[in-house]
């Protein structure tokens with residue numbers, strides 16, 4: 001059988017123990033270039049821990065991580081970002097006292113010098129529907145606008161993989177739909193692969209090409225959302241909640 005294209009991200013036997021608790025249990029996860037993947041699982045399943053291992057916020061107890069053809073274990077978080085692994089955390093990290101435009105300038109100037117910087121800021125404001133909020137302090141933005149600014153900042157670094165931790169938590173259905181559209185646009189027009197932790201199943205259905213289910217730190221199953229949602233073992237771990 002011919003080997004497929006090399007995955008963009010591949011973890012091998014990734015493990016994280018906190019004292020006696022195994023939060024990540026031998027996870028071997030692969031994400032292909034340009035793929036849209038969601039990571040789901042009940043509370044405490046180990047989703048955030050896995051994300052922190054990928055970003056370098058946490059060191060694994062065992063196992064390895066390959067990204068874009070090289071081992072990234074041991075690289076600092078900013079070195080992983082420089083290699084194209086960008087992240088939008090759940091907790092907002094915009095500079096509240098700076099305007100939306102200034103926040104974008106700070107992010108975009110890491111990749112672009114004077115030439116083309118202002119055009120790139122304007123393009124980003126338009127893409128993320130923040131033109132009217134350009135001169136507002138980021139602290140005055142609504143929750144949904146802040147989430148869009150955060151995604152704009154994370155994607156300013158020209159990542160090949162964007163990790164997002166609950167990007168639509170606390171958002172209205174309308175704002176959630178907007179974020180889905182923006183993420184699909186980023187994925188399709190710039191080829192950015194997405195790995196998204198999210199509890200909102202309507203979001204997951206709309207965005208994900210494939211879904212990985214975590215339970216007690218380990219991968220329970222993977223596949224298209226419809227087959228995953230109908231899997232009896234998945235229904236069992238969600239204890240009868242709608243999946």
Ligand SMILES: Nc1ncnc2c1ncn2[C@@H]1O[C@H](COP(=O)(O)OP(=O)(O)OP(=O)(O)O)[C@@H](O)[C@H]1O
Pocket residue numbers: 018021022023041042043044045046047048049050
């Ligand atoms: N720093 C830590 N020290 C000790 N235990 C931790 C630590 N971080 C996470 N855990 C434990 O690891 C397990 C997995 O937690 P994690 O936050 O990764 O799950 P999650 O799937 O992201 O949950 P949620 O959906 O509620 O955010 C939990 O039992 C949690 O209590």
